[in-house]
Amino acid sequence: MLNAWRRSARSHEVLMYLIIIIAVVTSCHAWSPDNSQKVINEISKLRTIKFAGNATYPDHFIILNQDAHSILLGGRNHIYNLSVYDFSEIKDSRIEWQSSEAISEMCSVKGKSEDDCQNYIRIYVETEPGQHLICGTNSYKPCCRHYAHVNGKYTVVKEVEGIGVCPYNPEHNSTAVYSKGQMYSATVADFSGGDPLIYRQPQRTEYSDLKQLNAPNFVSSVPYGDFIFFFFRETAVEYINCGKVIYSRVARVCKDDKGGPHQFRNGWTTFLKTRLNCSVPGEYPFYFDEIQSTSEIIEGKYGTDLSSHIIYGILTTPSNAIGGSAICAYNMNDVLESFEGSFKHQDSINANWLPVSKDKVPEPRPGQCVRDSRLLQENHVNFIKTHPLMENAVPAMFGKPLLIRVNFHYRLTAVVVDSQVKTVNDEVFDVLYVGTDNGRVLKVVNIPTVNETAKTVVISENVILPNGAAVKQLKIAPGFGSVVVVGRDEVRLAKLNHCSAQRNCRECVHLQDPHCAWNTRLETCISLDEVRHNTKRDLIQDILRGDESKCRSPQDTRKMSPKIIVPNDIDNDIGSEIEEDDDDDSQDDPSVGEECEDSDDGNNINCAVKQKLVIYTAETLQISVIVAAVVSLLLGFIVGYIFSRRFHPPSQYPDTPFIEQRNHLEGLSGTQSNFLSRPKTINHVINSLPPPPKKDNLDASKDHNIANDGTLQKIKKTYI
Incomplete structure (x- = not known):
């Protein structure tokens, strides 16, 4: 019985293993994230130029402004002016701004450290030619200054309070944009960081209104059309009855919003927000809910002849979940359309959020830009104050992420785009540089297809910042492959152009880098920013497929050295693999056939048998490895x-628990009449020899197993 139970348990265990294996294989086939890259570079293999600021204390660097020749870098008590070409500092243009001694002492009294009680510059805008607005944390008392730039030097014109414009803490996620003579900011407005707001003097979001902002982390802000758009992540108020979850948002306000009538004069009358959808499609979509960074708005062609305005975003899983990151692209037309749908509404605190019927929406539609918002009806302004959330989420382009990274070592943190890079065939592609939280930068190319499906190729993964420092910000520098990488305490100018490292045409074309092409005349892989227009006829490039068969010219084939397999019956002196020149047209070459036919001994020892190289996709190889392992x-x-079943020796005492139980019961019975007693089996093998013959019945060896009732004594007397 015990053996049967054990066999049943083993059967259930085997069945459970099979179910788990099938589930793993199915999930891997349904969603196979791309963790491949064509080039991996450690920091020692890259050309980088480092700028370390004061090199002693934390700087919390941020790029404030960039033009064709220089970069303004905000840091601790300074703004550095760096050449965009070689990172040399123009020290005459350095701006120094330290907090006053009284403000620093007050900051220390409030419990902040010496590093906190410094002025970290966060905002720089040119308000008009020669006039600049600069804002800093100013030892946890934000302040702004107006500077005049005269004769190459900056002079202070006036100083104003910066609360609501600049953050208190340099690590606070804040953003600001200057448009039409107004500063729009998204930050916190108190010392503890508990009052988040979207602000343009005097308009701001409502204080402590969770429907408008619920513990947000602001990422970026961009002007587009009549609106200013803000991208951020926050705790989802519509999910609060089911727990706590963070959603990615995009919000907008009109540039001409002048506030509402009467008590609404300092509030927004056009503030709306909606969710950004970045998910793997399926019956149960897998969401990347936490936005980390966005690019600028880019104009280009993506799979169609029509020009589109898109924005790239980096979204991740929560910090306590499996490390997953995704790149999603959003069409600005889809963003605008999501704000034209239904509004969300909750009847009571425990009710579900449902769309508002059209007959309950006032006219003109809330959220639209009007000539003078101060003339709106109060019920109109009150509706948008209580219904800022939209029903429809913004869908990702192509219906899914462009790239997914599932990695236990890093998450994606920042993105910048070298947009619409033109190739040899006059095609255009976006080259993305994506930072990670452990100091790496990925170079990725977005390849939209004719049927409008997503396809990306990770060209390289490069270690830029040492000691696993997180990449905070990225900017494009002049020259194909040049990128500025910003960490907390250092900034590097890196050259991520891998053209010269490709040894032959096959490697150059297979890289699928819009920056690189194979020059058949020079027989080298060159960068396209070094090529004149009239020399493009000598270039080979294939970004869509990376088709190596385009390398057909004799000059290219002499430089390629693939491995050629030799048959097994060849003598060992030849070897199992030899190196020969690869010629895709060898079947048409008569010299190859003549060499084989002129062999004297009939053996094809001198004939190389060429085997066509079969290239499998990363997904196919991954599935094959998983299936083989299973x-x-x-x-x-x-x-x-x-x-184990056939050769395992049987136990000498089977069913041990039952034997112990039986012996225990026999000891308790005391008599043979008990129905639980069993005759004990005694091993008589040792005493198997017959006993010696006895002289009479009184011999000592006589069986004494006779009842002790005097029977033996009676027999003795009768015999005598």
């Missing part, structure tokens, strides 16, 4: 189980 696991388990 099959090996199953075979090993079955073989081990069979051997």
Whole structure:
């Protein structure tokens, strides 16, 4: 019985393993994230120029402004003016701004450290030619200054309070944009960081209104059309009855919003927000809910002849979940359309959020830009104050992420785009540089297809910042492959152009880098920013497929050295693999056939048998490896189980628990009449020899197993 129970348990265990294996294989086939890259570079293999600021204390660097020749870098008590070409500092243009001694002492009294009680510059805008607005944390008392730039030097014109414009803490996620003579900011407005707001003097979001902002982390802000758009992540108020979850948002306000009538004069009359959808499609979509960074708005062609305005975003899983990141692109037309749908509404605190019917929406439609918002009806302004959330989420382009990274070592943090790079065939592609939280930068190309499906190729993964420092910000520098990488305490100018490292045409074309092409005349892989227009006829490039068969010219084939397999019956002196020149047209070359036919001994020792190279996709190889591992696991388990059953020696005392129980019961019975007693089996093998013959019945060896009732004594008397 016990053996049957054990066999049943083993059967259930085997069934459970099979179910788990099938689930793993199915999930891997349904969603196979791309963790491949064509080039991996450590920091020692890259050309970088480092700028370390004061090199002693934390700087919390941020790029404030960039033009064709210089970069303004905000740091601790300074703004550095760096050449965009070689990172040399123009020290005459350095701006120094330290907090006053009284403000620093007050900051220390409030419990902040010496590093906190410094002035970290966060905002720089040119308000008009020669006039600049600069804002800093100013030892937890934000302040702004107006500077005049005269004769190459900056002089202070006036100083104003910066609360609501600049953050208190340099690590606070804040953003600001200057448009039409107004500063729009998204930050916190108190010392503790508990009052988030979207602000343009005097308009701001409502204080402590969770429907408008619920513990947001602001990412970026961009002007587009009549609106200013803000991208951020926040705790989802519509999900609060089911727990706590963070959603990615995009919000907008009209540039001409002048506030509402009467008590609404300092509030927004056009503030709306909606969710950004970045998910793997399916019956149960897998969401990347936390936005980390966005690019600027880019104009280009993506799969169609029509020009589109898109914005790239980096979104991740929560910090306490499996490390996953995704790149999603959003069409600005889809963003605008999402604000034209239904509004969300909650009847009571425990009710579900449902769309508002059209007959309950006032006219003109809330959220639209009007000539003078101060003339709106109060019920109109009150409606948009209580219904800022839209029903429809903004869908990702192509219906899914462009790239997914599932990695235990890093998450994606920042993105910048070298937009619409023109190739040899006059095609255009976006080259993305994506930062990680462990100091790496990925170079990715977005390849939209004719049927408008997403396809990206990770060209390289490069370690830029040492010691695993997070990449905070990225900017494009002049020259193909040049990118500025910003960490907390250092900034590097890196050259991520891998053209010269490709040894032959095949490697150059297979890289699928819009920056690189194979020059058939010079027989080298060159960068396209070094090419004149009239020399493009000598260039080979294939970004869509990376088709190496385009390398057909004799000059290219002499430089390629693939491995050629030799048959097994060839003498060992030849070897199993030899190196020869690769010629895709060898079947048409008569010299190859003549060499084989002129062999004297009939053996094709001198003939190289060329085998066509078959290239599999990363997904196919991944699935093949998983299936092989699963099959090996199953075979090993079955073989081990069979051997354990056949060659395992039987136990000398089977069913030990039952034997111990039986002996215990016999000891308790005391008599043979008990129905639980069993005759004990005694091993008589040792005493198997017959006893010696006895002289009479009184011999000592006589069986004494006679009842002790005097019977033996009676027999003795009768015999005598």
